[in-house]
Amino acid sequence: MAPPSDLRDWIALLEREGELVRISAEVDPDLEATEIVDRTVKSGGPALLFENPKGAAHPLLVNQFGTERRMCLAFGVERLDDIAARLEDVLELQPPQGLVEKVRGLRKLKSIADSMPKTVSKGACQEIVLTGDEIDLDLLPIQRCWPGDPAPFITLPAVITRDPTTGTRNVGMYRMQKIDRRTTFMHWQIHKDGAADWRGMGDRLEVAVALGLDPVTAYSASAPLPKHIDEFMLAGFLRDEAVELVQGKTVALEVPANAEIVLEGYIEKGELATEGPFGDHTGYYSPAEPFPVFHLTALTMRRDAIYPSIVVGKPPAEDAWLGKATERIFLPLLRTTVPEIIDYDLPVAGAFHGCVIVSIRKAYPGHAKKVMHAMWGAGLLSLSKSVVVVDEHVDVHDYAEVFFRVCANVDPKRDLVLTEGPLDQLDHAPTLEAYGGKLGLDATHKGPAEGARPWPEEIEMSADVRALVDRRWAEYGIASGRPRDAS
Numbered sequence: 001m002a003p004p005s006d007l008r009d010w011i012a013l014l015e016r017e018g019e020l021v022r023i024s025a026e027v028d029p030d031l032e033a034t035e036i037v038d039r040t041v042k043s044g045g046p047a048l049l050f051e052n053p054k055g056a057a058h059p060l061l062v063n064q065f066g067t068e069r070r071m072c073l074a075f076g077v078e079r080l081d082d083i084a085a086r087l088e089d090v091l092e093l094q095p096p097q098g099l100v101e102k103v104r105g106l107r108k109l110k111s112i113a114d115s116m117p118k119t120v121s122k123g124a125c126q127e128i129v130l131t132g133d134e135i136d137l138d139l140l141p142i143q144r145c146w147p148g149d150p151a152p153f154i155t156l157p158a159v160i161t162r163d164p165t166t167g168t169r170n171v172g173m174y175r176m177q178k179i180d181r182r183t184t185f186m187h188w189q190i191h192k193d194g195a196a197d198w199r200g201m202g203d204r205l206e207v208a209v210a211l212g213l214d215p216v217t218a219y220s221a222s223a224p225l226p227k228h229i230d231e232f233m234l235a236g237f238l239r240d241e242a243v244e245l246v247q248g249k250t251v252a253l254e255v256p257a258n259a260e261i262v263l264e265g266y267i268e269k270g271e272l273a274t275e276g277p278f279g280d281h282t283g284y285y286s287p288a289e290p291f292p293v294f295h296l297t298a299l300t301m302r303r304d305a306i307y308p309s310i311v312v313g314k315p316p317a318e319d320a321w322l323g324k325a326t327e328r329i330f331l332p333l334l335r336t337t338v339p340e341i342i343d344y345d346l347p348v349a350g351a352f353h354g355c356v357i358v359s360i361r362k363a364y365p366g367h368a369k370k371v372m373h374a375m376w377g378a379g380l381l382s383l384s385k386s387v388v389v390v391d392e393h394v395d396v397h398d399y400a401e402v403f404f405r406v407c408a409n410v411d412p413k414r415d416l417v418l419t420e421g422p423l424d425q426l427d428h429a430p431t432l433e434a435y436g437g438k439l440g441l442d443a444t445h446k447g448p449a450e451g452a453r454p455w456p457e458e459i460e461m462s463a464d465v466r467a468l469v470d471r472r473w474a475e476y477g478i479a480s481g482r483p484r485d486a487s
C-alpha cells in the first residue's frame with residue numbers, strides 16, 4: 001500500500017486500522033495531554049486526536065508514530081527492513097549487463113530522479129494566510145510537556161533552511177520553545193546541519209517550519225542525512241512520490257504544499273536568548289542555554305488545520321519508533337562504507353546516542369576496533385557514547401544474548417577501547433558539554449594474533465540429534481517446553 005499523501009489521509013488510514021482514538025473531552029495541552037499520551041505510549045496504545053484542546057482553536061494529534069505497526073503503516077511496508085531493502089537495491093546500482101538488466105537499471109535511476117521535490121503553484125497549506133499582527137501562535141494547542149518546562153514547545157516541526165553559501169536545502173526536526181504570539185526559539189544543536197546553516201548566515205537567515213505533514217515527510221526531518229542531501233528528496237524516494245512544494249508567502253523558501261500549518265520567518269544574526277530547560281528524550285531536563293530566536297513573518301494554514309505534536313521523556317517514548325526507522329533505513333547506507341557490518345541495533349533505553357550494538361563478519365586482528373572507529377566517524381552515529389561489537393552469528397536485537405557475549409568474551413584489559421570525541425549535546429554525564437569519553441567493547445571471538453589463548457568452541461547440539469528429538473517429541477509426553485527445534 002502506498003504511504004499516505006498528507007496528514008488527513010494518514011489520519012483516515014489510522015482510523016480504518018483501529019489505530020486512532022478521537023478525544024472530545026476538553027484536555028489541557030499544559031501537562032494534562034502529556035500524562036495521557038505517556039500512559040498511552042507506554043502501553044502500546046493508539047494515536048490520539050484531541051478535538052478540544054483547552055484554549056486553542058485547532059485539534060492536537062499526538063502518538064501517530066508510537067508503535068512499530070503504525071510506523072510500518074506510515075511507510076506502507078510489512079516490516080521496517082523492507083524500506084531498507086528498496087534503498088539497498090538502488091545503492092547497489094551496477095553497470096547493467098543484458099537488456100533486462102538495463103531496463104531494470106533505468107527504472108532504478110528513474111525512481112531516484114522522480115524523488116526530487118517539485119514546485120507547484122498552489123498548496124492547501126496556504127488556504128489561510130496570517131501576516132504581521134494577525135500571527136498568533138496561541139491559536140495552536142502547543143504542549144507544555146513536563147512540569148519543569150518554562151513554556152510550551154513545538155515538538156514535531158520540519159524546519160527548512162538553505163545553506164547560505166551553497167543554497168542547498170536542509171530540513172530538520174528541532175524543538176521550538178514559544179516565546180510569545182509571534183516568536184519562538186530554534187533549538188539547533190551544535191552538530192546539526194541546521195546549526196551549520198545558522199553559523200554560516202549573513203545578517204538574516206530565513207526559516208520556514210512545516211507542521212502536520214504526511215508521516216514519511218515528517219519522519220524525513222529527523223533523518224540524519226549528510227549535509228548536502230535534501231531530506232525532502234529522501235522523503236520523495238521513500239514515498240515513491242515527489243514532495244510537492246509551494247513558494248513561501250514572506251520568505252524565499254519553498255514549503256510542503258500538503259502541510260497543515262506553516263510558520264515563516266527569520267533569525268537575526270547574533271540574537272540569542274536563554275532557552276529551556278526542557279524535559280528531554282534523555283529522561284532528564286536539558287539545561288537552559290542560549291539559542292537563536294525565530295521571528296514569524298507569516299502563519300499559513302489549511303482550513304481546520306490539525307496541529308501535530310510528540311512527547312519525549314524517559315524512554316520508551318513515541319520518538320523511539322522514529323529512531324528505529326532511522327536505524328533500519330540507514331543500515332544499507334552504513335554498509336556502503338563499512339560492508340563487514342551484518343546488522344546493528346540502537347537500544348531505545350540507550351536514548352539513541354548512548355549505545356550501539358553492531359555485528360560484523362570478522363576477518364582480521366583488530367577488526368572489531370576498526371568498526372568501532374568507523375561508527376565514531378559516521379554521520380551522527382559519531383556521537384555514540386559506547387559501541388559493542390559482536391560476531392556475525394550474534395543477534396544484535398537480543399540484548400540478553402549480547403550481554404552474554406560481552407560477559408563471556410571480553411577481557412577488559414585487552415578488549416576495551418577508551419577514547420574521546422564529540423557527544424550528544426543533550427548528554428549530561430560527560431564533564432564537558434558535547435565532548436567526552438567513549439567506550440568500545442570488543443565482544444567478538446579473539447585470535448592468537450590479538451593476544452588471546454586458543455578460543456574455545458561454542459556449545460551446539462548436533463543436527464542429527466536435534467532432528468531425532470523433533471521427530472520423537474510427541475512420544476516423550478512432555479506437555480510444556482519447546483516442542484520443536486526453533487534454531
Ligand SMILES: Cc1cc2nc3c(=O)[nH]c(=O)nc-3n(C[C@H](O)[C@H](O)[C@H](O)COP(=O)(O)O)c2cc1C
Nearest residue numbers: 171172173174175187188189192193194222223224
Ligand atoms: C522528536 C525529536 C525532537 C528532536 N529535537 C531536536 C532538537 O531540539 N534539536 C536538535 O538539534 N535535534 C533534535 N532532534 C534530532 C534531529 O532532528 C536530527 O538529528 C536530524 O538529523 C537533524 O537534521 P539535520 O542533520 O539536517 O540538522 C530531534 C529529533 C526528534 C525525533
Ligand SMILES: [Mn+2]
Nearest residue numbers: 170193225227
Ligand atoms: Mn540535514
